[in-house]
Amino acid sequence: MARVRLGEFAQARSGDKGDGSNVGVFVSNATDYELLRRELTAERVRQHFHAICLGGVERYELPNLLALNFILHDSLGGGGSASLKTDAQGKTHGLALLQMEIER
Amino acid sequence: MRDKILIANGQGFWGDSILGPVRLVREGPLDYLALDYLAEVTMSIMQKLRSRDPRAGYATDFVRMLDRILPEAHQKGIRVIANAGGVNPRACMEAVLELARKKGCSGLRVGVIEGDDVLDRLDEFLADGEELRNLDTGEPLAAIRERISSANVYIGAPAVAACLAAGADIVIGGRITDPALVAGPMLHEFGWALDDWDKLAAATVAGHIVECGAQCTGGNYTRWQDVEGWANIGYPIIEARPDGAFWVTKHDGTGGLVTRDSVVHQLLYEMGDPTRYLGPDCVADFTSAQVEQDGRDRVRVAGVRGGPATGTFKVSISYLDGYKAVGQLTVSGPDAVAKARLCAAIVFDRLALDGVTFRDDQKTVELVGSGVCHAGIAPAIDPPEVVLRIGVRDPDRAKVDRFGMEIVPLVTSGPPGVTGFAGGRPKATEVVGYWPALVSKHRIAPTVHVETVR
Numbered sequence: 102m103a104r105v106r107l108g109e110f111a112q113a114r115s116g117d118k119g120d121g122s123n124v125g126v127f128v129s130n131a132t133d134y135e136l137l138r139r140e141l142t143a144e145r146v147r148q149h150f151h152a153i154c155l156g157g158v159e160r161y162e163l164p165n166l167l168a169l170n171f172i173l174h175d176s177l178g179g180g181g182s183a184s185l186k187t188d189a190q191g192k193t194h195g196l197a198l199l200q201m202e203i204e205r
Numbered sequence: 206m207r208d209k210i211l212i213a214n215g216q217g218f219w220g221d222s223i224l225g226p227v228r229l230v231r232e233g234p235l236d237y238l239a240l241d242y243l244a245e246v247t248m249s250i251m252q253k254l255r256s257r258d259p260r261a262g263y264a265t266d267f268v269r270m271l272d273r274i275l276p277e278a279h280q281k282g283i284r285v286i287a288n289a290g291g292v293n294p295r296a297c298m299e300a301v302l303e304l305a306r307k308k309g310c311s312g313l314r315v316g317v318i319e320g321d322d323v324l325d326r327l328d329e330f331l332a333d334g335e336e337l338r339n340l341d342t343g344e345p346l347a348a349i350r351e352r353i354s355s356a357n358v359y360i361g362a363p364a365v366a367a368c369l370a371a372g373a374d375i376v377i378g379g380r381i382t383d384p385a386l387v388a389g390p391m392l393h394e395f396g397w398a399l400d401d402w403d404k405l406a407a408a409t410v411a412g413h414i415v416e417c418g419a420q421c422t423g424g425n426y427t428r429w430q431d432v433e434g435w436a437n438i439g440y441p442i443i444e445a446r447p448d449g450a451f452w453v454t455k456h457d458g459t460g461g462l463v464t465r466d467s468v469v470h471q472l473l474y475e476m477g478d479p480t481r482y483l484g485p486d487c488v489a490d491f492t493s494a495q496v497e498q499d500g501r502d503r504v505r506v507a508g509v510r511g512g513p514a515t516g517t518f519k520v521s522i523s524y525l526d527g528y529k530a531v532g533q534l535t536v537s538g539p540d541a542v543a544k545a546r547l548c549a550a551i552v553f554d555r556l557a558l559d560g561v562t563f564r565d566d567q568k569t570v571e572l573v574g575s576g577v578c579h580a581g582i583a584p585a586i587d588p589p590e591v592v593l594r595i596g597v598r599d600p601d602r603a604k605v606d607r608f609g610m611e612i613v614p615l616v617t618s619g620p621p622g623v624t625g626f627a628g629g630r631p632k633a634t635e636v637v638g639y640w641p642a643l644v645s646k647h648r649i650a651p652t653v654h655v656e657t658v659r
Contacts, residue, residue: 112427112466116475119341119641125473129466152581163479163492166469170476178569182246182637183526185569185596192425193578199427200582 108199111137115195118172120180121156122191124198127168134167140203146171149201153194171198206447210394212387212411213442216240216270216287217418219247223270225418225440230274230283233456235442238278239386240287241416242267248380249523249637251291252324252355262293263377268300271375275308284374286365286389288381292355294319297377298656305658313658316373318364320651321380323520323644324356330644337520337642349640352524358644359519361485362408363399364651365389371655380521382484384412387443395447399486406489406511407449409482414453414471414506415441421453421471423461434460439502450507452499463502472496485518487511517643526638528605531569531596532612535625538589544620545572545593551619552595552611561607567598592625598636605633 107126110133115124126141128134147158156174163170173194178186188194213235215226219242229238242264255262267289271278278285290297298317305313323330327346330337337346357380366389368376376389388408391397397404414421421441423432432438439459444452453468455461472491476482479491493510536545549570556562573592576583597608609631616623 108427112470114425114427114470114473118475118477123473123476125470125476127466127469127473149582153579161476161479163473165492165494166472166496168469168473170473170479172477179598181639182635183529183598185529185531185598187571187573187594188578195427197579197582200579 102204104202105205106199107201107203110205111199113195113199115191115193117177117180117190120177121172121174122176122194124171124173124194125168126195126198127166129167131167134164136203136205137169138162141169143171146198149198150176150194153197206396207394208447210236210390210445211442212237212239212390212445213440214239214241214387214415214418215440216242217416217420218242218244219264219266221418223266223273226270227273228437228459229440229456230278230281232459235281235283237390238283238285240267240285240289241383241386242287242289243291243380245521245523245639246637248292248355248357248521251293255293260296263291263297264289267297268304271301271304275305276310279310279313279374284369284376284390286376286386288378288386290317290377290379292322292357292379294377294379301375301377302656302658310658313374314372314655315375315658316368316371316377316653316655318360318368318376318378318381318651318653320649321358321360321378322356323358324353327353327356330648335644335648337522337644340641340643346640346642349524349638352526354523354525354637356520356522358649359485359521360651361385362388362392362405363486364653366393368653368655369393371653373655383416384409384484385486387412387415388486391445400513402487402511402513403509404449405487407451407509409484409487409489409511410472410491410494410506410509411443411445411451413482414468415443417471417474419461420474421467422455422463423467426467426470428466432462436460449509450505453504453506455502463504465496465498465504468496468504468506483515485514487514516646518646518649520642520644522640522642524638524640526636527598527600528602528633529596529598529636530605530609530631530633531594532609532631533592533594533625533628534612534615534623535590535592537622537624538587541589541591542572542575542587544622545591548593548615548619548623549595551615555611556608559607561604563597563599563604563608569594569596602633609633
């Protein structure tokens with residue numbers, strides 16, 4: 102077991118979903134997918150985004166793609182044209198998730 | 206029936222590179238070219254343009270793009286499908302017909318799909334018991350009724366297929382969903398039944414993968430160092446088969462890449478519940494898609510399952526939701542972060558001296574360069590300079606404009622090292638609110654009309 106950055110073995114993409122963002126994260130083998138499922142709980146992701154995501158976090162599983170999908174509610178400062186934020190569409194939230202360190 | 210068709214997406218959004226569609230026509234074989242020109246906010250902007258000029262209200266970029274690909278696309282038999290019609294598909298059609306005549310494309314058939322624009326029907330819907338409540342908040346439409354600027358139903362693939370069946374070489378629609386631009390040709394060519402849910406779901410997944418153009422061929426790719434040939438990045442092509450399986454690929458000799466990873470990236474984009482991806486034509490289950498590499502720059506997708514469509518169409522309603530302004534200044538070090546924070550405090554204190562205040566949740570202060578995108582995640586640093594980005598939002602336009610006047614004065618009446626005010630005073634701009642709602646399907650009947658260039 103060693104502490105590693107998610108970005109060392111996982112990839113991600115994010116975008117907007119109303120006033121929240123979605124962050125999809127995926128890996129390339131079944132072992133790493135089980136690790137993601139175990140370590141990346143909705144609560145852990147919520148804590149990671151504590152300064153960005155002001156609402157709750159939902160998690161969905163896509164075992165066929167070895168992927169998890171997270172919805173980060175209220176993370177865009179209103180979303181759409183109402184937002185005053187630089188990243189009004191959550192484009193960078195995927196890379197932000199990949200900064201997380203987990204035990205692998 | 207053909208045993209395979211090639212459908213490309215050359216435009217991921219209004220503002221995407223004109224080189225996408227131009228190169229797709231030039232650089233390899235193609236049957237259909239799909240182009241997405243709309244976003245939620247776009248319809249509102251177009252409605253405003255139309256209110257000033259009855260011949261405006263569509264994506265003029267589309268006509269400029271056609272000017273580059275006609276007559277070549279017509280000669281090669283490539284049929285074009287675009288939601289460039291915005292809130293005025295007829296005017297878009299007229300402009301395309303005029304261009305085609307000028308280019309000598311006699312015989313070219315231009316089709317238009319109408320019936321998505323329901324701005325003038327909202328009161329009829331309300332009177333008939335359609336509530337048009339906000340899908341996210343549950344609020345009734347009355348809350349914004351007086352401020353609505355556009356209302357469009359998301360139209361699916363059958364209308365596109367109908368326009369192709371009517372002979373259109375160029376299909377122009379309003380708010381056609383992004384996936385339907387790609388699913389429409391499949392429906393048309395393969396004659397799938399409208400309750401063949403697995404096939405419709407496969408077509409929806411194919412459309413979703415390519416709807417953002419190069420975002421599935423190496424754009425916005427986590428391992429960006431692996432991507433080569435950025436300047437001539439290939440735009441995506443779906444090689445569709447009658448049984449619902451399809452390949453994602455790109456033209457030979459183009460840059461970028463098509464890998465299992467590049468496709469999975471885009472499958473996850475803007476995803477909600479992956480088992481219930483709601484569209485006008487079916488409910489697609491993204492957890493059923495089997496994705497595998499099948500040669501260089503070829504990815505096979507198969508096994509997609511879907512379920513019956515719901516009884517409603519989604520309506521995208523936009524409304525005036527106040528005003529906002531954002532300005533920026535560059536603050537150099539030493540102590541860039543501390544000085545930028547001071548600048549922001551000075552702006553709001555001076556406005557308060559003049560009786561202008563804003564609610565805390567209607568203000569933003571960002572120190573770009575010090576960890577704004579990854580707030581709370583990136584380590585705190587003291588960079589050699591930061592960009593102070595400061596903004597407000599308010600129903601009162603005059604207050605927002607007043608705010609804009611207090612930013613540039615910081616250059617001479619704030620801490621030292623403040624520069625980069627080239628943009629001048631930020632002006633108040635309208636905030637376009639987005640109101641998603643549902644309407645019963647039986648009220649919406651898209652129509653198609655085709656004209657031939659003489």
